[in-house]
Amino acid sequence: MINGKKDIISMNDLSAEEILFILEKAARIEKMPDRDKLLLMSGKIVATMFYEPSTRTKLSFETAAMRLGANILYFDADHSSVKKGESFSDTIKMIESYSDMIVIRHPMDGAARLAASVSHKPVLNGGDGSNQHPSQTLLDLYTIQKEKGTLENLHVAFAGDLKYGRTVHSLVKALKHFNPTIYFISPRLLAMPDYLLDDLDDAGIKYHVCEHFADCLSAVDVFYMTRIQKERFPDPEDYEKVKGVYVINRDNIEGKCKNDMIIMHPLPRVDEIATDLDTTRYARYFEQARNGIPVRQAMMTLSLEEVQTGDK
Ligand code: CP
Numbered sequence: 305m306i307n308g309k310k311d312i313i314s315m316n317d318l319s320a321e322e323i324l325f326i327l328e329k330a331a332r333i334e335k336m337p338d339r340d341k342l343l344l345m346s347g348k349i350v351a352t353m354f355y356e357p358s359t360r361t362k363l364s365f366e367t368a369a370m371r372l373g374a375n376i377l378y379f380d381a382d383h384s385s386v387k388k389g390e391s392f393s394d395t396i397k398m399i400e401s402y403s404d405m406i407v408i409r410h411p412m413d414g415a416a417r418l419a420a421s422v423s424h425k426p427v428l429n430g431g432d433g434s435n436q437h438p439s440q441t442l443l444d445l446y447t448i449q450k451e452k453g454t455l456e457n458l459h460v461a462f463a464g465d466l467k468y469g470r471t472v473h474s475l476v477k478a479l480k481h482f483n484p485t486i487y488f489i490s491p492r493l494l495a496m497p498d499y500l501l502d503d504l505d506d507a508g509i510k511y512h513v514c515e516h517f518a519d520c521l522s523a524v525d526v527f528y529m530t531r532i533q534k535e536r537f538p539d540p541e542d543y544e545k546v547k548g549v550y551v552i553n554r555d556n557i558e559g560k561c562k563n564d565m566i567i568m569h570p571l572p573r574v575d576e577i578a579t580d581l582d583t584t585r586y587a588r589y590f591e592q593a594r595n596g597i598p599v600r601q602a603m604m605t606l607s608l609e610e611v612q613t614g615d616k
Pocket of ligand 1: 357358360361362431571572
């Protein structure tokens with residue numbers, strides 16, 4: 305029931321109903337006995353094509369697929385014929401002919417969309433450049449819904465690298481469906497792109513732009529911290545200007561926020577969340593990463609169901 309959409313490329317492509325349907329499916333899969341899960345993708349082959357480093361997305365897609373009974377086809381760009389000059393499109397055509405589904409991460413915005421236009425098999429976007437990271441967004445929403453009991457009317461703060469942060473871009477797109485109030489906390493150099501703010505304006509979503517998290521902390525239900533992504537800066541000197549600009553720790557959080565505020569982070573972190581917060585009531589970033597398993601299981605099974613329905 306993702307309405308004929310076999311690919312999951314951008315949160316722009318999913319309605320509120322489709323998002324909630326995926327989250328419900330994830331919750332059902334999470335509760336299933338392991339032996340029943342094994343049947344959901346038995347005999348299928350999932351190709352993972354990661355042109356950029358990843359711990360959580362790659363390994364949780366692979367774990368999720370294996371726990372559903374699928375096998376994994378590991379593509380390693382550095383030891384493939386990409387090194388001999390094979391084009392991206394030809395590479396995708398080959399991998400789709402060996403597998404039932406492709407999970408792809410690529411440094412270029414739009415690469416996952418291009419892969420989906422070439423492949424007849426489902427393509428799931430594991431992050432394309434600074435653009436979108438829909439599986440992360442779905443696990444973020446799953447975590448918020450689990451922790452807060454709702455996605456509606458929440459006050460959500462995003463802090464850190466809002467310019468290059470695809471997890472932020474993706475989640476903001478999705479939250480638009482659920483009447484949030486949003487706080488954007490960043491240095492000017494890493495502000496949210498105008499096209500995303502225009503999108504919020506068009507949708508009538510309330511948002512505030514702040515330079516210091518203390519300005520909004522007391523109002524926030526979900527504090528979504530992000531890493532300043534050194535690897536995305538065209539000019540290393542600009543990174544030096546903003547690195548370490550926000551660090552949250554027990555001292556500057558405890559007693560200054562709502563008791564039930566949760567801190568999320570797509571991870572990896574560098575220094576922006578002090579480890580002394582890990583054992584506080586606020587920390588949810590490791591649970592958030594663990595929620596990637598049922599959510600990615602739901603995405604994969606639903607995409608395959610779309611293919612099977614389409615084949616009939
Ligand atoms: N959150 C996230 O995308 O982590 P990885 O880069 O480790 O996959």
